[in-house]
Amino acid sequence: MLTLRTVRRQSLALLTVALLGTVSVLAQQTNAPASLSPQLSAMSGTGLMLAGCQERMKTLDSLLKEAGYSAMRTQVVDGTTKVARWYHPEHHTTIVAFAGWQASDNTFTAGEFAGLMRWNELIATP
Structure with missing residues (x-):
């Protein structure tokens, strides 16, 4: 009972x-982790001036730092393209951005990838 x-x-x-x-x-x-893909897609563009690419790279860096990412490496390749990489250790996510680095007619694009993307996976070596 x-x-x-x-x-x-x-x-x-x-x-x-x-x-x-x-x-x-x-x-x-x-x-x-919230996906940043929508923001990254919105930042993409073509036919940009150098100042536009520089501003987008700076904005992206600020956005990613606020989200807990840390910059890992940035390099200008062949004087024409800037490649930047950020990584979030807790979410194991890499963000990679490519920006044209010429006076005009540049393209800016960024992508989000699961895991740690190594630098040698991004840059073709001769």
Whole structure:
């Protein structure tokens, strides 16, 4: 026979399990990395002046630093293209940006990749 005390214990146990489950789900959603792909796509462009590419690179750097990324390496290749790479160690995500580095008619593009993308995967070596 169920006593009032047994019912209270069962109710408290069910409430505790429900609350712990809710907290766990909320924590997973909060800690899940948000994809930056929409912002990266919005920054892409063609036919840009050098100043436009420089400004986009600076804006991207600020955005990524706020999101917890750290700059890993930036290099101008052949004097025509700037390549930059950022990495988020907790989310294991790499952001790579390519920007034309000439006076005019440049292209800017950036992408988000799972894992650590190494520099030698980005730049063709002779």
